[in-house]
Amino acid sequence: MSTMTRPARTDRPSRSRRFITDTLALAGRSLAKFRRNPQAIVFTIVQPVMFVLLFRYVFGGAIQTPPGVDYVNLLIPGIVVQNALFSAASASVAISDDLASGFTDRLRSLPTARLAPLTGRVLADTLRAGLLVIVIFLVGLLVGFRPEWGPGLLAAWLLLMLIAFGFAWIAVAIGVSVKSPEVAQSAGFIWIFPLTFASSVFVPVSTMPDWLAWFATINPVTQFANATRGLVLLGEVDSAMGWTLLWVVIFAVVGGFLSIRGWNRMTRA
Numbered sequence: 001m002s003t004m005t006r007p008a009r010t011d012r013p014s015r016s017r018r019f020i021t022d023t024l025a026l027a028g029r030s031l032a033k034f035r036r037n038p039q040a041i042v043f044t045i046v047q048p049v050m051f052v053l054l055f056r057y058v059f060g061g062a063i064q065t066p067p068g069v070d071y072v073n074l075l076i077p078g079i080v081v082q083n084a085l086f087s088a089a090s091a092s093v094a095i096s097d098d099l100a101s102g103f104t105d106r107l108r109s110l111p112t113a114r115l116a117p118l119t120g121r122v123l124a125d126t127l128r129a130g131l132l133v134i135v136i137f138l139v140g141l142l143v144g145f146r147p148e149w150g151p152g153l154l155a156a157w158l159l160l161m162l163i164a165f166g167f168a169w170i171a172v173a174i175g176v177s178v179k180s181p182e183v184a185q186s187a188g189f190i191w192i193f194p195l196t197f198a199s200s201v202f203v204p205v206s207t208m209p210d211w212l213a214w215f216a217t218i219n220p221v222t223q224f225a226n227a228t229r230g231l232v233l234l235g236e237v238d239s240a241m242g243w244t245l246l247w248v249v250i251f252a253v254v255g256g257f258l259s260i261r262g263w264n265r266m267t268r269a
Contacts, residue, residue, distance in 0.1 A: 019113040026120025048083040048136050056143050076140035077228040078201035080133045084160045087129035088167035092188030095175035122168040129164035152235035166248035169255025176262035195221045220247040
């Protein structure tokens with residue numbers, strides 16, 4: 001009588017488990033590279049600190065604020081939004097550098113989840129943005145920023161990480177669509193400057209000319225800054241929160257779709 005043999009059991013992880021493991025490993029690699037580069041750490045911190053000091057002590061006295069609102073309390077929530085965006089935008093350079101250096105080609109020779117380099121990069125830059133937000137917040141306290149202590153601070157920090165997550169996908173989409181890290185650096189940052197400065201990050205929208213105030217009002221960065229101010233200064237959720245979450249979803253979905261399409265094109269055998 002013949003006996004049935006049970007198929008050999010394998011310990012190979014499922015695709016979803018491998019994807020999560022590879023994402024965490026590649027995010028750890030990105031953070032380790034950043035941690036081992038003291039110059040990158042210094043310049044990452046120095047730039048936002050310079051913005052804080054410049055607008056707090058040079059331009060702050062000439063900027064009109066609503067009655068009873070100290071400019072530094074208006075400024076710091078805007079500055080942390082700006083730097084969350086800048087930190088996320090660096091993903092374009094990093095992913096382009098991985099493509100140019102041949103690192104992604106080496107990954108393709110290994111059993112690595114295909115999209116893990118993208119998700120790992122986004123995760124690393126989101127976490128890095130969260131750390132930078134804390135640094136700028138502490139600097140703000142030193143120059144007179146006085147928030148509303150409470151759960152709103154934690155909520156604002158989580159919100160800023162969500163914003164960085166959405167923008168990081170746009171940055172990755174740019175990084176996989178250009179030919180070199182140098183081009184990625186220009187393309188990844190040049191569009192953020194008009195969005196940041198034509199918003200409520202540094203000045204109230206009411207002080208702008210009508211044509212510019214119209215653009216600033218619908219600018220997603222204005223919604224990000226206003227939602228952050230509501231949480232940090234009042235501990236409240238206002239109408240800007242809904243728009244902020246909507247914009248984050250739009251950026252993540254559109255950026256994710258373009259990133260995956262560009263990644264498949266750039267890494268196609």
